[in-house]
Amino acid sequence: MRTLISTAFISLDGVVEAPGGEPGYRNSGWTFKNIEFLPEAFDIKGREQQEATAMLLGRVSYEAFSPVWPDMADFADYKAMPKYVVSTTLTGDDLVSNWGETTILRSLDDVAALKETEGGPIIVHGSASLNQHLSDAGLIDRYHLLVFPLLLGAGKRLFSGTDKDAQKLELVEHAAYANGLQKNVFDVVR
Numbered sequence: 001m002r003t004l005i006s007t008a009f010i011s012l013d014g015v016v017e018a019p020g021g022e023p024g025y026r027n028s029g030w031t032f033k034n035i036e037f038l039p040e041a042f043d044i045k046g047r048e049q050q051e052a053t054a055m056l057l058g059r060v061s062y063e064a065f066s067p068v069w070p071d072m073a074d075f076a077d078y079k080a081m082p083k084y085v086v087s088t089t090l091t092g093d094d095l096v097s098n099w100g101e102t103t104i105l106r107s108l109d110d111v112a113a114l115k116e117t118e119g120g121p122i123i124v125h126g127s128a129s130l131n132q133h134l135s136d137a138g139l140i141d142r143y144h145l146l147v148f149p150l151l152l153g154a155g156k157r158l159f160s161g162t163d164k165d166a167q168k169l170e171l172v173e174h175a176a177y178a179n180g181l182q183k184n185v186f187d188v189v190r
Contacts (some may be wrong), residue, residue: 001115001116002053002054002114002115002116002117002118002119002120002121002122003120003121003122003141003142004056004111004115004121004122004124004134004139004140004141004142005048005052005121005122005123005124005140005141005142005143005144006124006131006134006135006140006142006143006144006158007044007045007048007123007124007125007143007144007145008126008131008143008144008145008146008158009031009146009148010145010146010147010148010158011030011147011148011150011151011152011155012147012148012149012150012151013150013151013152013153014157014158014159015027015030015152015153015154015155015156015157016126016128016131016155016156016157016158017128017152017155017156018030018155019031020032022064025155026154026155027152027155030148030150030152031148034150035148035149035150035179035180035181036178036179037179038177038178038179038181040177041146041175041177041179041181041183042146044144044146044183044185048123048144049075049077049078050077051120051121052078052081052120052121052122052123053081053082053119053120053121053122054081054082054083054084054114054119054120054121054122054123055078055081055082055083055084055122055123055124055125056083056084056085056086056105056111056114056122056123056124056127056130057083057084057085057086057124057125057126057127057130058085058086058087058126058127058128058129058130058131059085059086059087059089059090060126060127060129061125061126061127061130062083062085062087062090064126065125065126066095066096066099067096069099070096070098070099071098079099079100080100081100082100082101082102082103083099083100083101083102083103084102084103084104084105084111084114084122085102085103085104085105086104086105086106086107086108086110086111086127086130087104087105087106088106088107090104091104092104108133108134108137108139111134111139112137112139115139121142124140128156128157128158129156131158131159132157132158132159132160132162133160135159135160135167136160136162136164138188138190140188141187141188142172142185142186142187142188143169143184143185143186143188144183144185145158145182145183145184145185145186146181146182146183147181147182147183147184148180148181149180149181149182167188167189168188168189169186169187169188169189170186170187170189171184171185171186172185172186172187173185
């Protein structure tokens with residue numbers, strides 16, 4: 001079974017919306033504001049590209065990333081990697097042609113079936129709504145969280161507000177950096 005890893009820039013109060021400057025959110029670009037950049041705090045992002053063998057995205061994140069990431073040197077390892085987009089509305093005509101093989105999945109059952117295939121880890125970037133559904137369905141195996149020392153209030157959250165049984169996580173890696181960022185890597189305990 002493949003490991004499904006959710007990776008996120010997250011504020012201390014759980015917001016994951018528009019960390020890179022995506023339009024339409026009051027605090028858009030919050031990862032670049034008032035936080036000193038320390039390269040070592042972002043080392044995990046390079047490691048994710050090296051270890052992942054596929055990328056999973058929701059429709060909104062796909063539509064935000066696909067016009068930009070294929071030509072960015074920072075994301076070169078993702079270009080050739082197979083990508084899967086969970087959407088009930090996208091069609092093959094909506095997919096970009098310069099970002100490698102992309103498959104549209106229509107349901108969480110399709111994601112569960114993908115996890116059963118041969119291969120290495122699948123990384124989920126962005127995709128707040130998809131992350132909530134994946135978590136609620138018990139499909140996420142690991143979280144890579146870069147926690148920013150910010151309180152953003154309103155905004156899309158990584159975790160849903162669904163009333164459910166407690167889910168234990170095991171902290172398997174962590175670090176704190178001089179700029180206040182914290183890296184927390186959790187495995188989901190089953």
